[in-house]
Amino acid sequence: MGGVVDGGMARRFWIKFRNESVFAIYSPFVICLASGVLDSDSFLYFVSQDVHFLKAFAQAYELAEEYADDDEDKIAIRELRKGVLKKLKVHDTLVREWGFELPKESTLDNAAVNYTDFLLATASGKVEGEKFPGKIATPFEKTKLAAYTLGAIAPCMRLYAFISKEIQALLDPDDSDHIYKKYIDSLSSQKFEAAALQIEDLLDKLSISLTGEELEVIEKLYHQAMKLEVDFFSAQPNVQQTIAPFSRAHDPREHNLTIFSDFDMTFTAIDSSALLAEIAIMTAPKADLNGCETHLARMSSVDLRTTWSILSSQYTEEYEQCIESILPSETAEGFNYEGLCKALEQLSHFEKAANSRVIQSGVLKGLNLEDIKRAGEHLILQEGCRGFFQEIVKDEHWKTDVHVLSYCWCGDLIRSAFLSDLNVLNVHSNELDYKESITTGEIIKKVESPMEKLQAFNDVLKGCSNDGKHLTIYIGGSVGDLLCLLKADVGIVIGSSSSLRRLGDQFGISFVPLFSGLVKKQRELKEGGGSSNWKGLSGILYTVSSWAEIHAFILGS
Incomplete structure (x- = not known):
């Protein structure tokens, strides 16, 4: 079985695993972020992890570009990598534009490590159920690994876009008191959505020649990436009292x-x-x-x-x-x-x-x-x-x-x-x-x-x-x-x-x-x-x- 059904493979995967994204939306961190009452230290800790994510994306895109056999695909992946490198350069400036100042040093979150390690392992050919040779030589092997790499990136981008849109829908456009509004606006922008769509479209294109078994591998990679991203949101430290999860917000002794x-x-x-x-x-x-x-x-x-x-x-x-x-x-x-x-x-x-x-x-x-x-x-x-x-x-x-x-x-x-x-x-x-x-x-x-x-x-x-x-x-x-x-x-x-x-x-x-x-x-x-x-x-x-x-x-x- 080859090819992709109408609507695209990435779209089908998102719909299939969308219920898991709910656990990110309902995390204490996202609820506090959406309400505008998130402790600023918690927010800065979260956005400091972006640097580590962006570096991992840049490495993964570099490998995927090398693997891609088609010149158009190479150019598309190169543009995605350039976008990541640009974000890295202006990351601190953006944070200041949002109204915050990042600490000089930031520790790497364990949940972030789990995702970035998984992404780079995938981009290096360490994929469960696959045995790539020491040197990936054939055009088919290269295309397949490029698709696998994008399969591990796509849900991350889609999840961020989804969360920001869910929050954006609740915000008053004229509300200047919400201290995280500029950050949310940046993630729910047309530019960010276009980047998420570009990755999904490219994943669909790279997957056209793959077999049913190989498409199942991409689905597993997509699902694993989704779970690791949800874990990242759920693991974010939060020092304040929260409304959810309900069973944790109330003392069972009372x-x-x-x-x-x-x-x-x-x-x-x-x-x-x-x-x-x-x-x-x-x-x-x-x-x-x-x-x-x-x-x-x-x-x-x-x-x-x-x-x-x-x-x-x-x-x-x-x-x-x-x-x-x-x-x-x-x-x-x-x-x-x-x-x-x-x-x-x-x-x-x-x-x-x-x-x-x-x-x-x-x-x-x-x-x-x-x-x-x-x-x-x-x-x-x-x-x-x-x-x-x-x-x-x-x-x-x-x-x-x-x-x-x-x-x-x-x-x-x-x-x-x-x-x-x-x-x-x-x-x-x-x-x-x-x-x-x-x-x-x-x-x-x-x-x-x-x-x-x-x-x-x-x-x-x-x-x-x-x-x-x-x-x-x-x-x-x-x-x-x-x-x-x-x-x-x-x-x-x-x-x-x-x-x-x-x-x-x-x-x-x-x-x-x-x-x-x-x-x-x-x-x-x-x-x-x-x-x-x-x-x-x-x-x-x-x-x-x-x-x-x-x-x-x-x-x-």
Whole structure:
């Protein structure tokens, strides 16, 4: 396999490993930098490392230019190297233009050494899975090594450009008080972006003639470089109190941390009700050759599929109608929690009626518990979800309670999804009724509505010890999660539920991207004299696009 797909290989790699960049964005250093409250010594230590990076880039480009077989490629790499050498010459001048004076001497950061050593080893032909001869002679070998070298540089440039743009989006163009604005402006300039694009385009061009195995080597180099760069940002010394990672910003001797999460479409990539229906359909008896149904107690697979289709369509249609009916005609001027509670009581009636229809239909009758558990074990979860919970339960800093609150009809399905490697979850959901491991079709109703989710949330906290203050985080993405999201000290919305947004907007809820919310809170932390001020019922919910953001915020890298 040779060549590059549309969009370019470097672009594909960035998209594939972009979640890892989140751990750099959410590092204490970047959050403090973005908020403008970063200690100046920490900043100067960070920018002093640029010299070491630039020297390594210059050496790597020099080798890559030598390797490149095509004259145009040689010229392009030479221009990139000239740009690096120019930056080296004016580095101290630039720092002074930003308003700072570098110390005369700077020590080399261990995390910086790890990246620069990796880069120069790659440029010298020391690449895992490759055996270059003592003297690299053939044009193909040279081109390949030039591509490998650029593969180890590209993510560094893209990560810096990405971070600076994320910060730039939060800055007021007229704000002259942000002491790092000139530095951020320099990294988010068109010139810097053009250099990042030039490296990516050149990497794509050099890779055109490579085989599938060689492209896999570049991908591994790109990924390794990305990880080392993220480690560099995460390792930056920071002397001040920070808002994140959340689990490090609070003393476990003074606080207990309880994490709550929804299950369907928060943990999972599919809805559990549809999965249970599919198990019923797949294990149901077939109609006989004459079109007559078997005389077993269960419906045939054909009838089950038809019945489920009707139930599903009816639920979707009536749910939308219910949401429309509970939306107030006018947007609340401020956060209206009481009005939201009254509206969601109407939704509760709808959810309970829908569950009653499912029981009466018989679609959940005759399922084998082992089939349900097997489906749970193979359930596809959202990327990064399992890894986060594996880390949070073994985190030595905190003894964290984790609770799943779900409308799911079957707690066994949830428990089996985590049984193999995470058996410490407390599951609060409905349960299927069994007779000798076969479902009767009844649902043991425990959590059917937003009000019952909130009751389960409150019951957990009542059962906790009274030693110290409790901090609560709720993660969810549906309308049924709204009351818990708002009651928690930190409510995190994952996903893109339009119903949740519409309802929230009408009742005065503010939806704030988590990163920008942390930057604001970091600023408030300094202004408020060291109080992080997380508390429930503020009317503010924080939005994320991935579990990587949640992981980076709560645990760090």
